[in-house]
Amino acid sequence: DAGITQSPRHKVTETGTPVTLRCHQTENHRYMYWYRQDPGHGLRLIHYSYGVKDTDKGEVSDGYSVSRSKTEDFLLTLESATSSQTSVYFCATQMSQGDSNQPQHFGDGTRLSIL
Amino acid sequence: QQPVQSPQAVILREGEDAVINCSSSKALYSVHWYRQKHGEAPVFLMILLKGGEQKGHEKISASFNEKKQQSSLYLTASQLSYSGTYFCGTKSEGTDSWGKLQFGAGTQVVVTP
Numbered sequence: 001d002a003g004i005t006q007s008p009r010h011k012v013t014e015t016g017t018p019v020t021l022r023c024h025q026t027e028n029h030r031y032m033y034w035y036r037q038d039p040g041h042g043l044r045l046i047h048y049s050y051g052v053k054d055t056d057k058g059e060v061s062d063g064y065s066v067s068r069s070k071t072e073d074f075l076l077t078l079e080s081a082t083s084s085q086t087s088v089y090f091c092a093t094q095m096s097q098g099d100s101n102q103p104q105h106f107g108d109g110t111r112l113s114i115l
Numbered sequence: 116q117q118p119v120q121s122p123q124a125v126i127l128r129e130g131e132d133a134v135i136n137c138s139s140s141k142a143l144y145s146v147h148w149y150r151q152k153h154g155e156a157p158v159f160l161m162i163l164l165k166g167g168e169q170k171g172h173e174k175i176s177a178s179f180n181e182k183k184q185q186s187s188l189y190l191t192a193s194q195l196s197y198s199g200t201y202f203c204g205t206k207s208e209g210t211d212s213w214g215k216l217q218f219g220a221g222t223q224v225v226v227t228p
Contacts, residue, residue, distance in 0.1 A: 033215075040220055042221050043157070044218070045215060048215060090157070105159065106156040106158075107156060108156050
């Protein structure tokens with residue numbers, strides 16, 4: 001496995017509060033992704049990174065921001081959490097140049113509940 | 116655009132076979148297959164590339180039909196351990212070189228004794 005650690009694993013917070021989720025990898029993979037998973041929608045891409053300080057938006061990026069100051073860490077921030085952001089969040093990494101021949105490796109997920 | 120998976124769910128008895136389809140409205144370059152057990156992370160099964168050969172993983176195999184823009188996952192002689200939700204992730208032709216994937220909504224597979 002790619003040695004991916006997500007923290008926290010579970011979090012409950014209130015609407016309007018800021019929340020930061022962390023993804024840490026030990027495999028020196030260049031590409032990192034944040035997904036959210038909701039029933040009936042599968043995995044939807046929030047943001048991704050193709051290198052240190054290089055990030056871009058995915059299909060459901062509104063209300064989220066990311067940062068990547070080191071190869072091993074990719075942070076996802078909800079600036080002002082809303083109930084619609086209650087979800088399970090997965091981080092994934094991918095080696096090489098984002099080659100479609102390479103699989104994505106997933107962390108164990110963070111279950112986030114916003115009340 | 117999200118690929119369409121069918122069926123949404125299937126219930127099998129041990130030893131039975133099943134087919135899961137993943138269809139796209141766009142020309143596909145590659146298809147990834149993952150399996151996720153309840154409460155766990157998705158786990159990679161295999162990748163199929165346009166023009167590539169059929170792949171296999173244990174008694175799970177997959178094919179890529181370029182004419183239909185569809186990939187099919189075959190669960191043969193199913194085992195209890197095959198239970199889970201299967202996702203396909205697709206990359207369309209002509210998109211940028213990043214490894215971004217579009218995932219289907221998933222197919223829930225339940226294998227009973």
